[in-house]
Amino acid sequence: MTKNLSAIVIGGGHNGLVCATYLASSGVKTTLLEARETLGGGLSKQTLRDGTAVPGLIQTHHSLNDKIARELKLQSTPCEPLPTTLLSTSGEHITLMGDKVSGAGVSARDISEYRAFREEYLSYGKALKSLMLNTPPRLKHFDWSDKTVFAKLGLDLRFGLGKAGLNEFLRVAGMNLFDVLEERFSSELLKGGIAADALFGNHAGPKTPTTVLPMLMRLFQETGSTASRQVAQVDNLAGQLAEAAKSAGVEIKTSTTVHSVVMDNDKPTGVMLENGDILNADIIVSNADAKTTFLKLVGARNLDGMFTHRVTKTRTNGDVAKFFATFDATPKFTNLSQNASSGRFLVAPTLMYVERAFNHCKYGEFSEAPVLDIHLTTLDNGKSLLSANAMFAPYNLKQGWEAGRAAFEDKILDILSLYAPGIASQVACRELWSPTDIEKSFHIEGGHWHHGEMAIDQSFMMRPVPGAGQYGTPVPGLYLCGAAAHPGGDITGLPGRNAAKQILADLKGRR
Amino acid sequence: MGNSNKTYDVVVIGAGHNGLTNAAFLAKSGLDVLVLEKNDYIGGATVSRELEPGWFYSNCSYVCSLFRPEIYQALDLGRHGLEIVPLQGSVTFSQSGDYFGSYHHSEIRRREIARHSQRDADASIRFDADLMKWCRLIRGMLLRTPPDPTSFKPRDFMEFAFLLKKFHELSEDQIYQFIRFFTMSIAEYLEEYFENDLLLAHFSGGSIIGTGLGVYSPGTAYVLLHHAMGDVDGNVGSWGFARGGMGAVSGALASAFQAHGGEIRSGAEVAEINVSGRTATGVTLASGEVIKAKKVVSNLDAQRTFLKVMNEKDVPPDVLTRARNFKIRGSSGKLNIALDGMPKFPTLPEGSPLTLGHMHFTDTLERLERAYDDWKEDRWSADPYTDTLIPSQYDPTVAPPGKHMMSVFVQYCPVEAEGGWTPEKKDAFGKTVIDQINDYSPGFKDMIVHAEVRTPKELEEEVGLTGGNIFQGELTLDQLLFNRPFPGYAQYRGPVRNMYMCSSSNHPGGGVMGAPGANAAREILRDLKRTDTTPEDFGDD
DSSP, X not given: OOTTOEEEEEOOBHHHHHHHHHHHHTTOEEEEEOSSSSSBGGGXXXXXXXXXXXXXXXXXXXXXXXXXXXXXXXXXOOOOBOOEEEOOTTSOOEEEETTEEEOTTOOHHHHXXXXXXXXXXXXXXXXXXHHHTSOOOOSSSOOHHHHHHHHHHHHXXXXXXXXXXXXXXXXXXXXXXHHHHHHHOOOHHHHHHHHHHHHTXXXXXXXXTTTHHHHHHHHHHHTSOSGGGSOEEXXXXXHHHHHHHHHHTOEEXXXXXXXXXXEETTEEEEEEETTSOEEEOSEEXXXXXXXIXXXXXXXXXXXXXXXXXXXXXXXXXXXXXXXXXXXXXXXXXXXXXXXGGSEEEEEOOSHHHHHHHHHHHTTTOOOSSOEEEEEEEXXXXXXXXXXEEEEOOOSSOTTOHHHHHHHHHHHHHHHHHHHSTTHHHHEEEEEEEOHHHHHHHHTOGGGOTTSSOOXXXXXXXXXXXXXXXXXXXXXXXXXXXXXXXXXXXXXXXXXXXXXXXXXXXXXXXXX | OOOTTOEEEEEEEOOBHHHHHHHHHHHHTTOOEEEEOSXXXXXXXXXXXXXXXXXXXXXXXXXXXXXXXXXXXXXXXXXXXXXXXXXXXXXXXXXXXXXEEEOSSHHHHHHHHHHHOHHHHHHHHHHHHHHHHHHHHHHHHHTSOOOOTTOOOHHHHHHHHHHHHHHHTSOHHHHHHHHHHHHSOHHHHHHTTOOOHHHHHHHHGGGTTTOSOOTTSTTHHHHHHXXXXXXXXXXXXXXXXXXXXXXXXXXXXXXXXXXXXXXXEOSOOEEEEEEETTEEEEEEETTSOEEEEEEEEEOSOHHIIIIIISOGGGSOHHHHHHHHHOXXXXXXXXXXXXXXXXXXXXXXXXXXXXXGSEEEOOOSHHHHHHHHHHHHXXXXXXXXXXXXXXXXXXXXXXXXXTOEEEEEEEEOOOSSSSSOOOHHHHHHHHHHHHHHHHHHSTXXXXXXXXXXXXXXXXXXXXXXXXXGOTTSSOOSGGGSGGGSSSTTOTTSBOSSBTEEEOSTTSTTOSSSOOHHHHHHHHHHHHHTTOOOOSOOOOOXX
């Protein structure tokens, strides 16, 4: 039924690869175009100025949903689970590993409460399964699949969670992390760590209402498989996805930048490349963010004015900078065993620390005391690499990133020095990618981790904007398959998979 | 009075406006109702108090806009002396010496917007139309009991069907826009319409009043509605002054209640709700006196109700936890100022009508948000948002001839100012506010005859609002509709038989609205199988 049809996927990020693989597996002649030399987007390896190879934008992730791994026949290499250590200046660090908390300063009550908390929120995640693994249903003109999704969601919520569970879910779903965590835990360090982990990539502090949502989205990933219950170091996921795409028959062209979508009477017929070449296809799928897709590739002249207005107003400015530092010898963190010095560390000592760090970015300033997600590895040449996600670093920095870059690097090192005295003087080479750098090198408008804020008004059937919330767009034959579409960012592959399913269903209907 | 053998049909704890509304409807249906009030005066936070001879301060709530016209009519409050004078317009002064005036007349208002930005003037047509749409949708839900989303009872199903039908009347795109409106921050919502900083600041102010949120906090766009859906004389979105101050509202309610045979006892603090065999039997006063009643209604906020006047053993443990976790942090302060004359605002043209309305002195979103950042740190805002009104321009009964009374609502003010309030801190807080006004009204300071400074602490101590929260519980998504005050207790019934709740801690929440009181009365009459005396929503048009 899908024979003799062709599709072009714009962008070889992980969602683009996933989507292309599904399409090609179903017999659609699929071509994937990637502007960069490497595939995988944020997952692809990068090189620093001093020649050091680094994992790229993403340092750790949960493994892909079992369903996707199975359907794409990925060789799932069991990934090494990575404990997360919450750093404390007093040296009383806390380590999180799955459902377990350990550390000198943690009370027995917090330990058992953490287990209960995880269990409860994972059950909410599970109850949302039918919403996450399908095209978000429309809210008025339901078709059969919309009704099925709604019915399954309703049943999972009412009977999966039970009366008390549903009551509590409906309460916390609209809450902020600050109040939720204050209700449950006493350790400041634990609360700060949980909040920071949930907030990375978003323009929000723990006191921002509805911040339970990004935490739920992240926890949903953990319900996908037993392996995904742990955060894992990035291995060769990009390579595996590229292999899967190739063996499914996807034609991949790297270093091929798309200039625009070619339109003929309001219908896309193909794409024009930067070099002027035109490639034709029946279906165009964009892994790019919504602003790039609609405002740059399609162009406002081909769209309804109100729709363009809404796309323009989506919140897509990133708040996370990436910081790298290399060391000739492994830097020493206070009170961490040698063994623990490769791993994942969070600097978010209290909820108010995170909130104060967020305050600055509302006004176009970077945090005086940033929140850090640190990853330490030993390089092949024996050197040590520290890579860190640092928030909050606003895209629209008032002083501009050229002027502010060194100052923010210094702030990061000042904070690191509190936990690893003397670290600043040991740095061999350092490099910071601001959201503006990320925008440029990864082609993400605003440099946003999730291609747009993961807030309720930009989620589900409203992601990226109403009218384009079911992977299809107002341009018939043009689809979204990236993090700009439901269920959004992080490394999940879900937008890619759900988009492919929707495209195939539409093609089937067309025939 | 005080006949200890007597058993009342209903005893209502607290003579705030919701307690009185509730009691009035119950008395109207022929029940024998007693209202108990701990203070020597009635009204709760709906009062007019003469703290300086000649001046009557509405020293808590200060404008009347949300009060349901259906209740006004059903209780015939006009005949009981309540007169509401519509109040016109509002103004925000900018630091550059300009101002934005929001006039009542829509054409003049649009011209004023165009003076600042032509594009915003065009957008304001779309903005007004959208806002009115949401107002009408929400207004239809105010005088109804929220359904329980976990219940399988036919009644809850019917209520959900009603709500779904309301939504189904909207187009698909309107449904999405409504959800977005409900979950967005006021700043981001407004930025979808407007571009001018002064306008953005002006229109966002109403959304933070009384909340523990900032202009960039999701969920604040909805609060705009909470302040825009009231109506005076059928004009949706209008605000008004009660002639004689807010005490006139509670006075009229009390008069209506008494006309139906109701009884009010002030100076009678309730110490405990008496429960026997999981059934409420009456109350014990602080004096030790026991009053028997077949039904007990609490107009206290949810924390006071569940944690103070109820005995711990009468409340299920999970409900106790819910009550302790109820979010009820105060965030607002107030200054009530007696003035020797009418202050001058040289920024405004001579004879401008804008002093008749709300006056604001914060002209950017950043200043508003920074005011919130202070509150998060338990500090009062160094550069606060104020809602300043001079009601004596309309109502000669609240100040001596030639003199004026000014009401300054201040956002934000913490429950505890970094380690607790002291008289010095209170003075410093008052000075911060007065200095800000003085910047725009030279000589203002010298006109002050008397100023009362109120922090959330006074609201808690005098009125009895926990944490000094003016809405008796924050208006965030987790505490709205069927979640208010907490899941499973949103239908006005308490944890024991024959006990009810009618305060603003219940749906549809705070403001001098009367709806929680009327809704609770409807549930009580329903349980008693008596004729419903509470009004239905007027509906639109």
